[in-house]
């Protein structure tokens with residue numbers, strides 16, 4: 305199935321303001337709760353916003369993952385999905401779309417991003433090898449470590465400073481990477497793990513110049529360069545906006561050029577690709593691909609469905625096509641920036657520049673009287689929910705987890721509360737409500753006392769940990 309969407313270029317973006325390039329066809333009512341109800345819901349959830357029931361949430365900014373609104377064309381695609389166990393037509397359409405839009409040769413569907421991370425980590429990491437990355441992502445690092453890899457952060461220092469206005473805070477510090485290669489030897493580096501728009505740094509992009517330099521370095525040392533393409537479309541927008549020479553290129557051209565410098569990618573289609581479930585792994589190396597394609601039958605499903613229904617692959621293929629439309633991405637990032645600018649104008653401490661998928665509140669500056677040991681970002685997420693039913697999430701010491709070797713907490717320099725904006729779901733008026741809620745919590749910041757962790761799961765603790773009030 306093809307979708308006849310208009311192709312626009314950067315030239316057409318000169319108008320004064322952005323607006324959503326869609327209108328609303330179906331609505332889902334929201335429930336507004338009382339303070340007493342939220343007080344009870346929060347205590348039941350152990351002060352962890354991941355453990356709240358969504359029916360107790362008013363505006364849900366927990367994540368932009370799988371929370372996207374699909375288009376009428378995608379819903380139509382669900383009906384056209386081919387549910388054959390083997391050789392589904394929907395798989396071939398997905399494969400074709402990934403090849404065209406991202407440019408990789410071989411494609412495997414997976415149930416979501418971490419399914420692809422699991423496969424690539426198993427086939428590309430030998431136990432004891434290093435995996436340098438531009439800041440860690442929770443599930444990415446977890447799979448790299450489960451495969452015996454040792455993660456090392458090689459992002460530029462500016463990424464760790466929430467007030468630094470560097471336009472490409474996701475860039476790799478090439479000298480840090482070279483030092484690692486010299487220290488450990490190229491053979492002890494599994495691959496370079498590069499993520500487009502670095503979530504943990506505040507949704508910050510990687511420049512084209514950086515990926516080109518990385519390609520050259522990896523060629524010299526015969527090391528693979530693999531991309532976490534989850535939010536790479538959003539990254540392409542920032543390159544178009546900020547990097548010399550790209551203002552007149554389309555998002556689709558920039559995306560494909562960026563990917564062309566890498567050897568493969570894994571994807572959580574629940575983000576950029578505008579679906580509610582799905583992912584893929586795509587590689588250019590046939591041998592590596594065959595190893596992954598063999599493992600997919602053990603962990604996901606046959607290689608032509610990878611744990612997905614045919615309809616999911618159909619909707620994903622259409623979503624990928626929509627995700628690279630200029631008007632879509634401009635409105636998407638415009639809405640994130642609108643909320644960020646409202647908060648910045650009210651002097652609420654936020655990570656600068658405003659990133660691609662979320663506004664990150666800087667909990668260290670929000671609650672300067674709270675030490676990291678009492679979980680300021682977790683506290684802020686809880687207080688925000690209590691105030692207004694707006695749900696965000698912690699991206700700080702809880703998310704960072706413990707060092708597998710020493711058992712000590714990682715102490716990330718960034719202690720953030722993330723307000724992630726689902727794609728095509730909320731209106732500008734909802735963003736006004738969120739900004740007012742954050743300001744209300746900021747006004748009473750001095751009374752916050754922090755939290756104590758009462759239950760700590762072994763893996764990815766931020767999802768299921770429980771807390772109590774201090």
Ligand SMILES: *Cc1c(COP(=O)(O)O)cnc(C)c1O
Pocket residue numbers: 369416417418419441443444499503532534535571572573574575582583
């Ligand atoms: C969400 C995400 C993943 C994991 O994908 P899931 O679909 O949640 O399994 C990996 N990397 C990044 C950057 C992500 O945002």
